[in-house]
Amino acid sequence: MSKLPEADDTVIRKRHESSILNQGADTLGQKTKVEKQVPNTTGKSDEKISDNDNGKNQQNSENRSANERNQGSSLFYIPKRLIVTFMLGLGLLLVYAMRTNVGVMVVMILDERAYEKVGTIDAVINIPRVNWDSRMVGFLHSIFYMGFLISQIPGAFLTTILPTHKLYGGCIFTSALLNILLPICIDNGQFSLVCCVRCVQGLAEGLLYPACYGILRHWTAPSERSRQVSAVLSCAYAGAIVGFPLAGIITHYLGWQYIFYTSGTVCIIWYLFWLFLIYEKPSHHKYISENEFEFMEKSQGADVIDYENVHVPWKSIITSLPVIAICVCHFLRYWIFVLMLTNEPLYLNEFGFTIAETGLYAAFPHIAKVVISFASGYIADSLLNYKWLSTGAVRKLLTGIGLGIQAVGFIVLTFVRSGSVVIIVLTITIGAFGLTTSGWSVNHYDLSTRYASSLVAVTSAVGSLGAIIVPLATGDLTMQQTVESWDSVFYLTSSLIAATVVFYLIFGSGEQQHWSNPPANICLIQKIDPLARKPYGTYSVQKNTADIKTETLVPRDSAINRPFNLYTVQGNIDSEDKNLGLGSAISNSNIDNTKKKSENEDNNDPDQRNHDVIPDMDKTTP
The missing domain is CATH 1.20.1250.20 (MFS general substrate transporter like domains)
Structure with missing residues (x-):
């Protein structure tokens, strides 16, 4: 399988991480503010992606205006x-x-x-x-x-x-x-x-x-x-x-x-x-x-x-x-x-x-x-x-x-x-x-x-x-x-x-x-959407605290024809819980190994996370 160009993968990663962060704060019904530092791949200053429920109306209005201006540059585009x-x-x-x-x-x-x-x-x-x-x-x-x-x-x-x-x-x-x-x-x-x-x-x-x-x-x-x-x-x-x-x-x-x-x-x-x-x-x-x-x-x-x-x-x-x-x-x-x-x-x-x-x-x-x-x-x-x-x-x-x-x-x-x-x-x-x-x-x-x-x-x-x-x-x-x-x-x-x-x-x-809204104290598993335009999977674990930990798994060969599954896991997760509720598609051992690998690479170059490997979906128990 061939690789996508690095620049294109970076653009997709930014949009995907922004989407996951925006969704993660809302799905449990909590008014939580989330900030994540996006890796600097363009030489410009780092930008923060934030979601504050109190300012949603203003942000939506600004996004709408920007959207109309950008679309206006294309004479033949119909929304x-x-x-x-x-x-x-x-x-x-x-x-x-x-x-x-x-x-x-x-x-x-x-x-x-x-x-x-x-x-x-x-x-x-x-x-x-x-x-x-x-x-x-x-x-x-x-x-x-x-x-x-x-x-x-x-x-x-x-x-x-x-x-x-x-x-x-x-x-x-x-x-x-x-x-x-x-x-x-x-x-x-x-x-x-x-x-x-x-x-x-x-x-x-x-x-x-x-x-x-x-x-x-x-x-x-x-x-x-x-x-x-x-x-x-x-x-x-x-x-x-x-x-x-x-x-x-x-x-x-x-x-x-x-x-x-x-x-x-x-x-x-x-x-x-x-x-x-x-x-x-x-x-x-x-x-x-x-x-x-x-x-x-x-x-x-x-x-x-x-x-x-x-x-x-x-x-x-x-x-x-x-x-x-x-x-x-x-x-x-x-x-x-x-x-x-x-x-x-x-x-x-x-x-x-x-x-x-x-x-x-x-x-x-x-x-x-x-x-x-x-x-x-x-x-x-x-x-x-x-x-x-x-x-x-x-x-x-x-x-x-x-x-x-x-x-x-x-x-x-x-x-x-x-x-x-x-x-x-x-x-x-x-x-x-x-x-x-x-x-x-x-x-x-x-x-x-x-x-x-x-x-x-x-x-x-x-x-x-x-x-x-x-x-x-x-x-x-x-x-x-x-x-x-x-x-x-x-x-x-x-x-x-x-x-x-x-x-x-x-x-x-x-x-x-x-x-x-979904019940607050259960693990939520997001439905598989193979037709969605995001070509890689994620899982998100949300605890009782205001902190949200998000692990993004990007395949080495991201040009794969069949997109990976998207899992969102929420609920009260403690250190003794061995079943993260990710379903049978990803085994617990694979998750632990992937998290350790991600933590080690975070100490080095954050851009190296582009080479994290998704667990082989076809070899796991259906």
């Missing part, structure tokens, strides 16, 4: 975190645009005069020849979210053992293939077969949010998190902006089948781009700049580190009142969102609009929601960065205002009978929900960045109950298919909103929860 955010949002937009297909299609089934509301003979000929009522349609919508509910918790588990970006792309690809099959099933008139396909679609898309939050955990910095998360989640709302008008126009002029073919094909094309452009973590990205990588690494701290022997505290999560408060908000979110996504075209159809007009007007409320959702991210970040309000106060303020306006808006709809006025009131009512995107929706990261995927799996699973119930309730309450029959739906929705606001204002929180 990779922006590309990830864009592709994540585009995926959600396409998925939710695809979900509108069934909502527009059922208008053609339930409206007995649908043939008068399409624009071509082909569209008339293609009207579905099935005899379904509103209850059957409600069940068709509900069974999708039954599958969606079932796969939430398994999805959270899969994000801990499989690459989250592959889960995210794979679930969209699978749903797109099934969407293309739906017209064939509907044409055959097999209601049970259509329900089975919709259920499997829901199972596939149940992985969507756990995987999405898992990716954002690694690709968002705390100072930008509200903006990035709100931008991604806003794209889910934007799906209706694209889906409803497109579905209405295609159904009006071509036929309802083509909306399924178009949506599925576009999602498959997106998936091909996703495979080539996206990596799970910044440390895996081949083309990320050094400046952006260092900014992400320093700003995120230890929250993105995964450990072999730390498990998700499920019991603490499901019994936490702040988590339950988010669950209640998530239930309401799915209730309102699915009500509009699946039944808004039916409601507007009662005012005599054509299919194309119904699709166009149905998009207006979602346009307002997307705009307000984007704005809420900047509002939240401004309030937090300038420290005008605490995190909890910001989340409660935005959630309370957004839901309060909605509660009033649904009551107003029960008094309105003019189509144009209904569109205006509906736009304001649904648009106000965008404020909550930077309220409770981002609150998962406040409670626990480490377990954000698990949190969103739990809250989304509870929220899916709302998505299951609302189509069934709406189908039962609107059997008469009149404007007046919708009043009961709006009264019920307004009551749920009022109860949710009260519950969240009382029990919601913006503080990191005690179960978010």
Whole structure:
């Protein structure tokens, strides 16, 4: 095996030692100041790498500014975190645009005069020849979210053992293939077969949010998190902006089948781009700049580190009142969102609009929601960065205002009978929900960045109950298919909103929860990450005292193709403890010999540590 040039190895060593020192002080939850002298290899004065928790905000701001200046020198470099955010949002937009297909299609089934509301003979000929009522349609919508509910918790588990970006792309690809099959099933008139396909679609898309939050955990910095998360989640709302008008126009002029073919094909094309452009973590990205990588690494701290022997505290999560408060908000979110996504075209159809007009007007409320959702991210970040309000106060303020306006808006709809006025009131009512995107929706990261995927799996699973119930309730309450029959739906929705606001204002929180950090008195073994860009391994032993001893093992032949494992060991280590908890990959005798060798070489030239040898991983017990 060949050696890397000495200069390159030195640069890598500096970045690695800085990373280990920054992470070592934080992983046990202690406010410890660490200083390490970096070997002088450039002839300049020695520099110290320090990490002081009290000055993190100022350091992050300075690092961000330096990062932007350095990247500005490259005219064609686009920050990779922006590309990830864009592709994540585009995926959600396409998925939710695809979900509108069934909502527009059922208008053609339930409206007995649908043939008068399409624009071509082909569209008339293609009207579905099935005899379904509103209850059957409600069940068709509900069974999708039954599958969606079932796969939430398994999805959270899969994000801990499989690459989250592959889960995210794979679930969209699978749903797109099934969407293309739906017209064939509907044409055959097999209601049970259509329900089975919709259920499997829901199972596939149940992985969507756990995987999405898992990716954002690694690709968002705390100072930008509200903006990035709100931008991604806003794209889910934007799906209706694209889906409803497109579905209405295609159904009006071509036929309802083509909306399924178009949506599925576009999602498959997106998936091909996703495979080539996206990596799970910044440390895996081949083309990320050094400046952006260092900014992400320093700003995120230890929250993105995964450990072999730390498990998700499920019991603490499901019994936490702040988590339950988010669950209640998530239930309401799915209730309102699915009500509009699946039944808004039916409601507007009662005012005599054509299919194309119904699709166009149905998009207006979602346009307002997307705009307000984007704005809420900047509002939240401004309030937090300038420290005008605490995190909890910001989340409660935005959630309370957004839901309060909605509660009033649904009551107003029960008094309105003019189509144009209904569109205006509906736009304001649904648009106000965008404020909550930077309220409770981002609150998962406040409670626990480490377990954000698990949190969103739990809250989304509870929220899916709302998505299951609302189509069934709406189908039962609107059997008469009149404007007046919708009043009961709006009264019920307004009551749920009022109860949710009260519950969240009382029990919601913006503080990191005690179960978010690993226990303080156990040895932590960092997970192996063979795709990370650091080509050598380390182990770090942290004792009760403020001193942290770090041994860095660098292979003599550092150009080896397979990177060594990374171990981080923490806990109460005494002189009589013979098991350092490094796992079976490194024997105790090898560790003792390596430490003695390192201590002897420290007395000589510190640069000689470049020739320390990693124990042979292949010869040890697996």
